[in-house]
Amino acid sequence: MNLHGVDVYVRSDDIPNLDESYGNLRLLFMSNRGTKVFPPPAPKFKFIGIFRCRFFSESEVTDQEVDQLLTEITKQGYKTSQFQKLFMLDGVKQFSEPY
Amino acid sequence: MELNSLVNRTKQSKNMAQKVCLIRGDGTGPELVDAVEKIYQAANVSIDWVEVEAGLKCVEAGKPIVPDETIEKIREIGVAFKAPMTTPIGKGSVSPNVTLRKRLDLYACVRxxxxxxxxxxxxxxxxxVIFRENTEDLYAQIEYIVAPGVAHTIKLITEEGSRRIAKAAFEFAKENGRKRVTAVHKANIMKIADGMFLRVCQEVAKDYPDIEFYDNIVDNQCMQLITKWKDYDVLVLPNLYGDIVSDLAAGMMGGLGLAPGANYGTNCAIFEAVHGSAPRYAGLNKVNPTALLLTSSLMLGHLGMHDKKKDIEGALDATLAKGIKTYDIGGSATTTEFTDAICSELKS
Known part of the structure; x- marks a missing residue:
C-alpha cells in the first residue's frame, strides 16, 4: 500500500479555517458526521464539534510529510483528536468518500 | 400517523394543489409511481408534482447520483415522494437514498x-412503529483499509443525534396515543457508543412520564418481536439496527411489497417505500404497489389531506380483503389489475 494522504479529525465548533495545502498535501474536503461541508455547498444541519479534514496528494507522500502537516495544524491553534493515513493499492483508494 | 411537531412544513396555499417533488426512481420505480398516480386520479387527489432527477439515470448521464439542484428543490418545496432507486454496485458510487437523507439531514426514518x-x-x-436514526452510526460511511487485510469502519453515535431521534419517537407516541417506547441497542458490547444512545434515550424518557419506557438488546429484540410482538408499540433504534429490524418487521407484515416508510428532518420530509428497485421485474407488470401507495398515504397525512388518506387506505383494505393480491402475497393479480381494483373501490 502506498501512502497518499491523511484524514485529520480537527476539533472545532465551525468549519476549520485551514490552508488549501500543506506541502504536497492538498485539502480535498471537510466533512461533519460523514457529510461533506467544504467545499460548498454545505448542507444545513447542526455541526458536531469534530471535522474530518482530508489532505491528499496524487503522488506518493512520506510519513514525515504527514507528521509535518499535523504539526502545522497544531501550530495554527487547532486541537486534533485522531488521524488516519490514506493508502492506495494498485491505483485503488483504500478509503471511503463522504456523502 | 404524523410527526407534526417535528417538521416545519413549507406553507402552501390551501386553494392550490400541494406541490411535491417527485423522483420516479429506477427499475420498477416508474411503473409503481404510475400506479399511485392512477389511484390519486380516482381519489381526486390534487398534487402538483415537481419532477426532480436522481439515481441511475443521473450516473449514466455523468452527473452525481443526486444532483445539487435536486437537493435544493426538495429543500425549497419541503416534501418529496420517491420511488426506489438503484445503487450502482462496484462503481464506487454512494447510495442515492443515503445521500438524500444525509444531505437533507432527514434524521428520523419512520416505518x-x-x-x-x-x-x-x-x-x-x-x-x-419503528423510529430508525437515519444519519449516523455505521452509515456515516467512514471506512479505511489501515493495513493489508485489515479494515476499520467508524461507528458514529452522538448525543445530539441520539437525542433528536429519541424525542421524535416520544413525541410521536404522545401525539398518537401510543403507550410504550422501547430503545433497542447493543450497549452490553458497545458500551461507549450504544451506551451513549441508551443513556440519552433514558434521559429523554424522563420528560414523558405518561409513556412507558423499556430498553432491549437488539438480538433479544429480534427474538421477542417474533414471539411477543403485541408487547411492543414504538421502537427507537440507531441506524444499523433500525435498518435490520425494520426489514424483519416488514417481513412480519407480509413482505417488503407492503411496507411504507418516511424520512423526516427539521424542515422537510421524503416519503419512500422500504423496498428496492427490483430491476429484474421492471416492465413485467407484476410488482406490488402497496408499499408505495401506503407511503403516499403517509405523505397525504403529512400534507393535511386526511380524508383522501382515509379513502385510499379504505380502498386498499377492501381490495386486499376481497383476495385481489399480487404474486408476492399469494395472489395472481398484475400491477394493473390490482391498481384498477383499488380505483374501482374508490369510485364505488
Missing part, C-alpha cells in the same frame, strides 16, 4: 408496521 386485511401471516394484529 409503520401493521397487519393488512387479507394478508395472512403468523403475526396477527401487528401494530408497531
Amino acid at each position: 409503520p408496521v401493521k397487519s393488512l386485511p387479507g394478508v395472512v401471516t403468523p403475526f396477527k394484529d401487528l401494530d408497531l
Whole structure:
C-alpha cells in the first residue's frame, strides 16, 4: 500500500479555517458526521464539534510529510483528536468518500 | 400517523394543489409511481408534482447520483415522494437514498408496521412503529483499509443525534396515543457508543412520564418481536439496527411489497417505500404497489389531506380483503389489475 494522504479529525465548533495545502498535501474536503461541508455547498444541519479534514496528494507522500502537516495544524491553534493515513493499492483508494 | 411537531412544513396555499417533488426512481420505480398516480386520479387527489432527477439515470448521464439542484428543490418545496432507486454496485458510487437523507439531514426514518386485511401471516394484529436514526452510526460511511487485510469502519453515535431521534419517537407516541417506547441497542458490547444512545434515550424518557419506557438488546429484540410482538408499540433504534429490524418487521407484515416508510428532518420530509428497485421485474407488470401507495398515504397525512388518506387506505383494505393480491402475497393479480381494483373501490 502506498501512502497518499491523511484524514485529520480537527476539533472545532465551525468549519476549520485551514490552508488549501500543506506541502504536497492538498485539502480535498471537510466533512461533519460523514457529510461533506467544504467545499460548498454545505448542507444545513447542526455541526458536531469534530471535522474530518482530508489532505491528499496524487503522488506518493512520506510519513514525515504527514507528521509535518499535523504539526502545522497544531501550530495554527487547532486541537486534533485522531488521524488516519490514506493508502492506495494498485491505483485503488483504500478509503471511503463522504456523502 | 404524523410527526407534526417535528417538521416545519413549507406553507402552501390551501386553494392550490400541494406541490411535491417527485423522483420516479429506477427499475420498477416508474411503473409503481404510475400506479399511485392512477389511484390519486380516482381519489381526486390534487398534487402538483415537481419532477426532480436522481439515481441511475443521473450516473449514466455523468452527473452525481443526486444532483445539487435536486437537493435544493426538495429543500425549497419541503416534501418529496420517491420511488426506489438503484445503487450502482462496484462503481464506487454512494447510495442515492443515503445521500438524500444525509444531505437533507432527514434524521428520523419512520416505518409503520401493521397487519393488512387479507394478508395472512403468523403475526396477527401487528401494530408497531419503528423510529430508525437515519444519519449516523455505521452509515456515516467512514471506512479505511489501515493495513493489508485489515479494515476499520467508524461507528458514529452522538448525543445530539441520539437525542433528536429519541424525542421524535416520544413525541410521536404522545401525539398518537401510543403507550410504550422501547430503545433497542447493543450497549452490553458497545458500551461507549450504544451506551451513549441508551443513556440519552433514558434521559429523554424522563420528560414523558405518561409513556412507558423499556430498553432491549437488539438480538433479544429480534427474538421477542417474533414471539411477543403485541408487547411492543414504538421502537427507537440507531441506524444499523433500525435498518435490520425494520426489514424483519416488514417481513412480519407480509413482505417488503407492503411496507411504507418516511424520512423526516427539521424542515422537510421524503416519503419512500422500504423496498428496492427490483430491476429484474421492471416492465413485467407484476410488482406490488402497496408499499408505495401506503407511503403516499403517509405523505397525504403529512400534507393535511386526511380524508383522501382515509379513502385510499379504505380502498386498499377492501381490495386486499376481497383476495385481489399480487404474486408476492399469494395472489395472481398484475400491477394493473390490482391498481384498477383499488380505483374501482374508490369510485364505488
